[in-house]
Amino acid sequence: MRKLYALTIALSATLFSVVYSERALAQQKPADQVYALAKKNLTPDYYVLYRIVDKLARANNFATGSWRVRISEEYFLNGFADEANLIVVPRPAMSQLSGDADSLACMVGREFSHHVRKHKAIGPNEQAALKKQIQEEAIAAAQANENSKRGWGMGLGIVGGIFGVNTGGIQNVVNSNTDRATEKMIAEKEAELNKRIAETSARIEKEADEDAFIYLARAGRDPKGCIRYLDFISRDPKSEPNPSSPQIPGRIQSYRDFIDRESASKYKTEGNANLTRYSKPLTYAITDNGASLRVDSTKGSAAKQIDSF
Structure with a gap:
């Protein structure tokens, strides 16, 4: 009898809790109801990202199209923009920045900027393809000179036959000079490519940093969260286009100067x-x-629009 009584009390308490929760939800403002359901239905990390994207998109007039957010399990610290309106957020960053919503908002805001401005970064795979192209073009140029080398060889052979002189050493010098010219061409072209990559990267990252300040300010977030975010990603060499010549310290100072002016x-x-x-x-x-x-x-969503027809 006691067990039956205890079970009845437990069921009554559970029913009361459910009814109370539903009444409390119904008494909330419509916006708060949406957020309460989101908090219930989404994982904690996706709930945080949903709230950040929702606020940034509406505050900056970016809500006329949809956005996607994906949490990546790969180990890197900075977020990145991919595909169409997709923002990829690394889980290690979500974990380590979990107590700093403004830094997370900066991460998302910077990727908004990359999408809005249609930034095109030259990634590692693209860099490798361009360097391979440079090498192939240099080798093709060297092969184009092969006829000239053969002409030298034929001419020198004739001269050597007439005068009885061994011209093989001269021919080796010609070959060696051609090979050095090819190597020099490859080195110069790769140096030019690396310079262009560094300049492009510096420009688009500076634009994204400054846009993030504006986006966060419009959404009522603290733009200084970007300073903490930049300092955070500076710990990962993969965040730098050229780890031997880091850009992030200069970006932090440039950002400080920018927020002092704005x-x-x-x-x-x-x-x-x-x-x-x-x-x-x-x-x-x-x-x-x-x-x-x-x-x-x-x-x-399109599904809800269809249902309203």
Whole structure:
């Protein structure tokens, strides 16, 4: 009898808890209801990223299209932009920055910038392909000179036959000079490529850093989170296009100079206007293959639009 009584009490308490939770949810503002359900349905990391993307997108008028976020299990520290409106966030960064929402917002904001500006970074695979192309072009140029070398050989052979002189040594010098010219051409072209990669990388990263300041200010986040984020990724050599000549320390100083010149308040005013215009939280869904989170545009998902026909 006591067991039956205890079970009845336990079931009643559970039922009361469920009813109370539903009533509490119903009494919340519509936006808070969306966030409460998101917190319940998403993993903690994806919930944090959903809230960041939702706020940044609406505050910066980037919510007319959908965005995707994927957490990567690979070990690197900086996020990156990929495919169409996809932001890839490494789990180690999520873990180590879990107590700093402004730094996480900076990571996401910088990838917003790369997508919005259509930045095209020259990645490791592309660099390898370009260097291979340089080598092939230099070798082709050397082969084009082969006829000239043969002409030298024939001419020298005739001269040697007439005058009884061994011209083989002269021919070896010609071959050696041609090989050195090919090596010099490859070295010069690779140096030019490396310089172009460094200049392009410095430009697009500077633009993304400064855009992140604006995006965070509009969303009411602290733009100084970017200083902490840049300092954080500087610990990973893979974050540098050329680890032997790191750019991030200079970027941090450049960013400090930028925020000293800029006023966050004017951007916050712009952001508040955008948030008033787009007051409803963006809807979301886990993609079909479960590999990423999709944050819908202000129009919502296509499925919901179809249902309203």
